Amino acid sequence: MNKSATQSGRTKAGGITIIRYRGVVKRYGDFQALSGIDLDVHAGEVVCLIGPSGSGKSTLLRCTNGLESIEGGDIEFEGTALPRDERELRAVRTRMGMVFQSFELFPHLTALANVAEGPRTVLRKHAAEANRRASAMLAKVGLADKAPNYPSALSGGQQQRVAIARALAMEPDVMLFDEPTSALDPETIGEVLNVMKQLADEGMTMVVVTHEMTFARRVGDWIAVFDAGRIVEQGPPEQIFDAPTTERTRDFLSHLGWTG
């Protein structure tokens, strides 16, 4: 098992460490969801978490911004351990954008108001400033013309792009994506992945839980393969997809029909 983060082939390892996971343990009652996760996320990196459903990828993401608490180990964000205090945790969350599988746009707000909500309510910006920022973010994800629409009038792909804009409007240091395309129709997956690719190209630090192996292969800088609450292998995409060192990784990829 290659549990420790070997840095060979890690092109952006020189950047500062944005998130550092050490021995992270998460339990739900008797069920151990995470059993000692060690992983580093450097500035500007796209780290993809792959592996079968229920292997702990999404759980790790939720622990990262404190939506779930951990029972053991440490999670450091920008050099400081995640605070336990709710107020301090809120401050940390404003610097981590999160995108959910089920979008979770606020249905009672227009696309523009969804994106402006964070700056307005959390960052206490004036309405004009929040709306200006929201317009810019909607334009960035290619949805400037949808600003007055309610989520119910948007396609799944459009809703997810608005959700990305909503997270970006907080000007986060890292973006957490929790299976952002799993709930989408095949024809709209591409538009969301394109936006994510564009973000990656701009140097955004990203942690992406995904089943899109082509995306992970092309855009990912570092891949962590999860199984049963552990990272069974991590490395650059060339290693994981072309020359996996563990049986479990080969199994997982072959089940997905991955042929490189």
Place this chain on the structure above:
Amino acid sequence: MDFDFSVITDHLSFLGSGIAITLLLSVLSGTTSLIAGFFVALFRLYGPRWLKPLVVLYIDSMRAIPVLVVLVWTFFALPIIAGVTMSPFMAALIGLTVHLAAYAAEIVRAGVESVRPGQSRAALALGMSRAQIVRRIVMPQALVRMLPAFGSLLSITIKDTAIASVIAVLELMRQSETLAGQSFQPIEVFSFAMLVYFLMLFPVTRGVDMFYRRVAHLGRS
């Protein structure tokens, strides 16, 4: 059988005063029970732990006791216990509010709990506080989802005001009983009363339904 509806037209102002009292009692008790129910629900959902059993006891007892009993108790027993005199109208308003607020509270609670947890998670992830999430994310959606149930409650409120006739509130039912007894024309008088209740209720229930259809998407997450 001959019908003589002149009994209605001859006593329009008498019946009209009853209709006015019915409307006033409906609007007032509808409003106060919604406001009270809202706070009861907030206590049950977000209040201190020790308060919750009391709130649950209140809600369960109001659902178990007939509104007629509550009204009679409020009018005859409460003044003796509290040492205050109370007009029939005041007693009806208090009794109806106490009774209906329990139902309103359950509607609010069900509405709030029906908003998916993912909405709160998304708001938390933005860095919002619990209070901000309730106020800006959960409650607006919950209110939309509560509309149909509130429409039903409002119609029940209007209908329940008729029960206030037993404690001598001079509302439509009470005035109708008086007029029917004096004129010996119960068919005409009570048919008129039925028609008036229907005409008051129908636009309310239909109006709420139509409004809900227009805004339902705002609560659909």
